[in-house]
Amino acid sequence: MREDRKETAKSTASLDRIRHDTRMNILVVEDEDAIAAPLVEGLQREGYQVSRVATGADALAAPLPDLFLLDLRLPDMDGYDICRQIRTRSDVPIIMVTARGEETDRVIGLELGADDYIVKPFGVRELIARIRAVTRRTSNRPDTSDGIQSGALEVDIRGRRALVNGQELPLTTKEFDLLTALAADPGVVVSRKQLLQDVWDTTWYGSTKTIDVHIASLRKKLGTAVAIETVRGIGFRLRSDAE
Numbered sequence: 474m475r476e477d478r479k480e481t482a483k484s485t486a487s488l489d490r491i492r493h494d495t496r497m498n499i500l501v502v503e504d505e506d507a508i509a510a511p512l513v514e515g516l517q518r519e520g521y522q523v524s525r526v527a528t529g530a531d532a533l534a535a536p537l538p539d540l541f542l543l544d545l546r547l548p549d550m551d552g553y554d555i556c557r558q559i560r561t562r563s564d565v566p567i568i569m570v571t572a573r574g575e576e577t578d579r580v581i582g583l584e585l586g587a588d589d590y591i592v593k594p595f596g597v598r599e600l601i602a603r604i605r606a607v608t609r610r611t612s613n614r615p616d617t618s619d620g621i622q623s624g625a626l627e628v629d630i631r632g633r634r635a636l637v638n639g640q641e642l643p644l645t646t647k648e649f650d651l652l653t654a655l656a657a658d659p660g661v662v663v664s665r666k667q668l669l670q671d672v673w674d675t676t677w678y679g680s681t682k683t684i685d686v687h688i689a690s691l692r693k694k695l696g697t698a699v700a701i702e703t704v705r706g707i708g709f710r711l712r713s714d715a716e
Contacts, residue, residue: 652695
């Protein structure tokens with residue numbers, strides 16, 4: 474009986490997690506009816522609240538959803554431009570949905586702040602797994618009111634702002650998450666594998682080149698007061714010279 478109660482409790486907790494997950498509102502940004510219709514139907518069948526628009530202008534004008542499924546090729550705007558504009562006002566999760574599968578395209582999308590990238594054709598099950606992974610990762614971001622202080626660097630986690638010597642840095646979503654992962658324990662080496670898990674989640678199947686792209690961009694923005702050192706064959710560590 475005790476074991477049965479434990480199993481029942483586990484099942485109830487699992488159902489609660491699923492209900493919480495599927496209450497989210499998803500905005501599908503896709504101009505092709507033949508693709509959008511089954512996609513919307515499949516997500517609704519899983520219990521998600523789904524809206525759909527066919528243009529970039531409508532996507533930017535719509536109320537912010539809990540998650541964007543953003544096609545890159547739209548009749549009025551490039552999906553990269555839409556992603557960039559969304560990121561100027563919100564950290565809402567974005568999954569790019571596209572037929573472009575080259576690594577360069579993926580890196581550009583992630584650099585602009587997308588949280589994941591799925592290539593057509595794909596199954597609804599894979600998409601739902603990616604949605605859950607992205608929402609898990611974004612909902613588990615640190616919630617520390619005091620933020621992180623390391624020499625010249627100050628990271629405001631709740632406000633998602635990073636400052637060096639009092640000057641705010643213009644960071645993308647991924648750059649901020651990457652900097653937070655490194656700043657959480659200054660001087661300690663964080664492996665590439667750990668960074669992929671913390672910042673891109675385990676759903677990322679591409680090469681680790683995307684980390685190098687973001688590290689290079691971060692270094693330019695941090696300047697000389699804060700250094701990100703490469704530990705060859707392992708990963709990276711953050712060091713701030715100013716006290």
